[in-house]
Every structure is written in C-alpha cells, then in structure tokens.
Amino acid sequence: MILAAAASSLDMEIHMYFTFWGLLMLKKGAMERAELPATYKPFEEIMKKRLKEMKYPSPYEMLKMAKASGKLKIYACSPTMEMFGVKKEELIPEVDEIAGAASFLNIASEADITLFI
Amino acid sequence: MILAAAASSLDMEIHMYFTFWGLLMLKKGAMERAELPATYKPFEEIMKKRLKEMKYPSPYEMLKMAKASGKLKIYACSPTMEMFGVKKEELIPEVDEIAGAASFLNIASEADITLFI
Amino acid sequence: MILAAAASSLDMEIHMYFTFWGLLMLKKGAMERAELPATYKPFEEIMKKRLKEMKYPSPYEMLKMAKASGKLKIYACSPTMEMFGVKKEELIPEVDEIAGAASFLNIASEADITLFI
Numbered sequence: 001m002i003l004a005a006a007a008s009s010l011d012m013e014i015h016m017y018f019t020f021w022g023l024l025m026l027k028k029g030a031m032e033r034a035e036l037p038a039t040y041k042p043f044e045e046i047m048k049k050r051l052k053e054m055k056y057p058s059p060y061e062m063l064k065m066a067k068a069s070g071k072l073k074i075y076a077c078s079p080t081m082e083m084f085g086v087k088k089e090e091l092i093p094e095v096d097e098i099a100g101a102a103s104f105l106n107i108a109s110e111a112d113i114t115l116f117i
Numbered sequence: 118m119i120l121a122a123a124a125s126s127l128d129m130e131i132h133m134y135f136t137f138w139g140l141l142m143l144k145k146g147a148m149e150r151a152e153l154p155a156t157y158k159p160f161e162e163i164m165k166k167r168l169k170e171m172k173y174p175s176p177y178e179m180l181k182m183a184k185a186s187g188k189l190k191i192y193a194c195s196p197t198m199e200m201f202g203v204k205k206e207e208l209i210p211e212v213d214e215i216a217g218a219a220s221f222l223n224i225a226s227e228a229d230i231t232l233f234i
Numbered sequence: 235m236i237l238a239a240a241a242s243s244l245d246m247e248i249h250m251y252f253t254f255w256g257l258l259m260l261k262k263g264a265m266e267r268a269e270l271p272a273t274y275k276p277f278e279e280i281m282k283k284r285l286k287e288m289k290y291p292s293p294y295e296m297l298k299m300a301k302a303s304g305k306l307k308i309y310a311c312s313p314t315m316e317m318f319g320v321k322k323e324e325l326i327p328e329v330d331e332i333a334g335a336a337s338f339l340n341i342a343s344e345a346d347i348t349l350f351i
Binding site: 002003005006007009010012038039040043046047050051054056112113114115116117 | 254255271272273313316317318319334335336338339340342343345348350
C-alpha cells in the first residue's frame with residue numbers, strides 16, 4: 001500500500017492483483033484487523049506503535065489515497081474467491097474487477113515494474 | 118504452477134528457475150507431498166478440499182500441461198544441488214537444465230515479467 | 235547477495251533497496267548474525283555447514299565483492315529507519331543513500347529486472 005500510494009503521487013498507473021491469502025485482505029474490515037505473519041510477529045507491536053506516532057496512514061487509508069488519484073485498479077482473483085467461498089458483496093467497494101491469472105499476466109506483461117509481494 | 122499453466126495457454130514463453138527450498142520441489146514425488154509453510158498452514162485443509170471439489174489440477178499436473186505446450190523451460194540451481202547433495206537422477210524428468218545465478222540473470226533480463234515467488 | 239555478486243560479475247548495474255525487516259540487515263554486524271526465519275529454520279544447520287565446506291563466501295563478503303565492482307548501489311528505507319529508530323551511524327559503510335519509496339519506484343521503473351525478495 002505504501003508503494004501504491006507513492007506510485008500514485010508520482011502519477012504512475014498501478015494495478016494490484018490479490019490472490020490466495022492476499023485476496024482475504026480485500027474482505028470488508030480485513031485490512032483493519034490484519035496482523036503480521038508469525039515470522040514477523042515480534043515486530044508488530046513496535047511497528048504499530050511507531051507508525052501511529054509518525055501519523056502514518058493505515059493500509060486502507062493508503063489504498064483510498066491511491067484510489068482517489070484515479071491511477072489504481074484493484075483485481076480480485078476469481079478462482080481464489082471460489083476456493084474460499086468469498087462473494088463479491090463481501091469485498092471492499094474499491095475492487096474494480098474479478099479476474100483470473102490470464103488477466104494478471106496480460107497486465108503484468110505491459111508493466112514497467114512487477115512485484116510479487 | 119497456475120501462472121505457468123495460464124501463461125502457456127496464452128502462448129507465452131515461460132522460464133522457471135528453482136533455487137534453495139524451491140529446488141527441493143523438483144525432487145521426484147516432492148510436489149505431491151508438498152505442504153504449506155507454517156504461516157499458511159491454517160489454510161491448507163480447506164484449500165486442498167476445495168481445489169479437489171473444483172477439480173483443479175494438481176501442481177505437478179499443471180507443470181506437465183505447461184510443459185506439453187512446449188513453452189516452459191525448467192532450471193535447477195546448481196549450487197543448491199551441491200549444497201543439499203541432490204543428484205540429477207533424483208529430479209523429475211521435466212527439468213531442462215542445471216544452471217547457476219548468471220543463467221537466471223541472463224534469462225530474466227530478457228523477460229517481460231519476472232516474479233520472485 | 236548471490237544474485238548481486240553474480241550480476242556484478244556480468245557487469246550489470248545493481249540497485250538494492252532495503253526496507254522493513256530487510257533494513258535491519260544493514261545494521262553493523264547484523265548480516266553476520268542473521269538467522270533463517272522460522273519457516274526455513276530446519277534448513278539452517280545443513281545450509282551453514284555445507285556452504286562452509288563449499289567455501290562459499292558469506293552474505294557480507296558477497297556484498298563487498300559486488301560493491302568492489304563499482305556496479306552496486308545500496309539504499310536504506312528512510313521511513314523504516316524512523317520507525318525502528320535506526321541511525322545512519324548504525325548502518326554498514328557500504329550504504330550509499332537513505333531514500334523513500336518514490337526513489338525505489340523511479341529506479342525500478344528503469345530496471346530490466348526487479349525482484350521483491
């Protein structure tokens with residue numbers, strides 16, 4: 001989300017494709033409840049505390065900033081939705097499209113930077 | 118493997134380089150026995166169950182589909198093989214080449230999309 | 235570091251941007267004390283033992299090799315430094331620049347290969 005917000009301020013076009021456990025972050029309320037995975041758990045408390053002190057926007061706020069720029073498109077992976085039984089109505093309204101791997105590949109092949117995060 | 122299978126159906130050329138613990142997935146029988154790492158373990162049972170219900174091909178079946186297209190080349194990392202004491206005969210027959218980091222860099226520098234997964 | 239050392243021997247230009255827990259690896263002495271995350275812990279002992287037998291250079295030695303080529307630039311993420319309270323003097327002398335996400339994006343958009351590791 002930091003990269004998306006930074007990219008939108010540089011007037012770059014951004015496409016974010018969410019799949020597997022990443023897809024679950026698009027469910028309403030999920031980003032606000034997100035925790036770090038076990039490996040990075042020891043960093044969680046200090047990070048949340050310090051980011052708050054630094055008045056850093058939250059992940060969902062950054063998503064909305066990038067979205068407001070008109071440069072961000074968000075894709076939810078269709079087979080993952082079927083696999084986890086997630087319905088369109090459960091996703092945040094900022095999702096633009098429900099799409100499969102072929103869509104991801106077509107977009108990525110035109111991009112200047114592609115990151116698998 | 119999903120991306121490789123999708124890319125092959127889009128007639129894209131695919132190069133997969135396996136290194137470190139990824140290399141171990143190229144050992145005969147390893148892909149069939151693969152488990153999710155600890156962080157994603159809670160998703161494993163539901164994922165396996167649902168993917169089966171969805172009649173989704175297994176990772177090895179997807180590899181073979183992509184391979185059958187003639188568009189996929191698979192590389193095994195040579196220093197990793199030495200490090201883990203893995204011999205060529207122990208690898209699945211779909212491996213095309215045993216190669217080092219320089220080969221990976223040369224191929225990646227010509228690619229339209231490079232993902233570190 | 236293996237990829238950086240290999241890239242430098244191929245006369246490629248390399249830019250490494252360290253952020254979040256990755257940034258902590260730039261603290262003096264940190265790379266020497268680094269351990270594998272929990273998921274890969276079972277591989278640690280055999281890997282360290284075998285890499286030593288293979289006389290493989292350590293991560294910091296590889297960084298210095300790549301640096302000696304004049305082709306490597308190292309960036310430390312400025313908000314991460316603020317978040318973790320890390321000061322410039324605590325970082326290894328090989329760090330070239332303290333920079334934010336916009337710098338990363340500008341460099342990556344000119345690169346032939348970008349990996350998020």
